[in-house]
Amino acid sequence: MSALDRSILDAVPAFAALTGKEIDIVLAQAKSLRYPKGTTVFEQGGAADSFFVLLHGHLQVVKLTPAGQQVVIRYVVPGEMFGIAVQIGRQSYPATAQAVMDSLALVWPSSAWPTLVARCPALAESALHIVGTRLDEAHVRVVELATEEVERRVAHALLRLLKQAGRKVDDGIEVAFPITREDVAQMTGTTLHTVSRILSAWETRGLVEGGRQRIVVRDPHGLFAIAETPKA
Amino acid sequence: MSALDRSILDAVPAFAALTGKEIDIVLAQAKSLRYPKGTTVFEQGGAADSFFVLLHGHLQVVKLTPAGQQVVIRYVVPGEMFGIAVQIGRQSYPATAQAVMDSLALVWPSSAWPTLVARCPALAESALHIVGTRLDEAHVRVVELATEEVERRVAHALLRLLKQAGRKVDDGIEVAFPITREDVAQMTGTTLHTVSRILSAWETRGLVEGGRQRIVVRDPHGLFAIAETPKA
């Protein structure tokens, strides 16, 4: 493994507040690891012995219910810190993270966290903001699940995917990683059948274009209208 | 307002890691304020100029949707820190907090936070743990809303209420503050009608006992069985 360069962290908001020297200290403790598509980065319930920053690729974070049902908690995009269980005082990961495409991440041993924070207090603040942001997002989702019908939830989920990981293509914006109807269903608390029906209906109206593990949104504005219109 | 005594914070986990002297520093910046039943402590969207610790009473934290629907995010119990928007880098409160019974809280100006953290780094860690715990709880709720039917969600919600704010009474455990069917509905993403029906059914089975703004659980174990049994 070659030495890690400072510039790697340029695109990582969590470290934005650090000085050059501090970044060197932080990087000195990290390794970079490849996670080929389909690989598991960490497993729900497993000992939280590392934390990460995603450099390339995309990860899916999934929570498994006792009954065996899966819920997609979120997708990790490049530049994000993830697997931050130590930071919040947990011994184990609350969910499973797997690569949905070939990915590359920086990895720190959890044991490094206390020393890093001691040397760079700004890190604690970063972590607090990250967790706070996720808390907000989680609450928004709770509100959606509690008050909106399925179609609007799917519209919201899709818009968020575009915002996070949208890629311009010829006739619209597509989700930049392979995603199935089932995945969308697990994000919105519904079934893949219903998602399929909804997407088909939208396709008929020219709002989106489907494909195998692929969703292209042709009319984001139209989608937005669906997402925001109470009781269509 | 009389001087605040150290012992006030004995029952506040957020400050458990602080030394006696640090606690004095922290308390020096606080005032205590009374919030009579029905009062609003802070409002969704309002400038986040304070943070709090609840000493007595109970608060309800509610999020309002653009369409005007309410969702109960959580109840604050004595000893908890709340209104921690500054800590996570927000300018405004993401929800509204109101007293569901006469309450008493310590109040700090948001501006005090940076200096407090500077003098007591353990505070940053505390805050991180608090927010982390809430994030976990929010995710559990997302999973429940996404995968469980209404009856089980209500059972889970009720069990959580008991755990947080349960009070032993003659023939069971009751929620220690006034709570309506509507409140429960807003916690579980359903309607007060459905909650009423469910509680009535449970009452018939001897699991709970209802009352105006009152819920007594006679058989917590039975409730637990409902909560955990997939597809009754």
Added chain:
DNA sequence: GTGACAGTTTGTCCAAGCGCAAACTCTACG
């Protein structure tokens, strides 16, 4: 090239639970 399979589409049926409506009952206040 072809088979196997994962992912998708679509149809039919059905039940959970919501909307609407009306009656009932505490409780607080005058």
Added chain:
DNA sequence: CGTAGAGTTTGCGCTTGGACAAACTGTCAC
């Protein structure tokens, strides 16, 4: 002590969306 109003209960019809089923179609491995 009576009345107003908030909170609760219950009935009924209907819609949303889940369950089940079956056919279809890219894609990858051999």
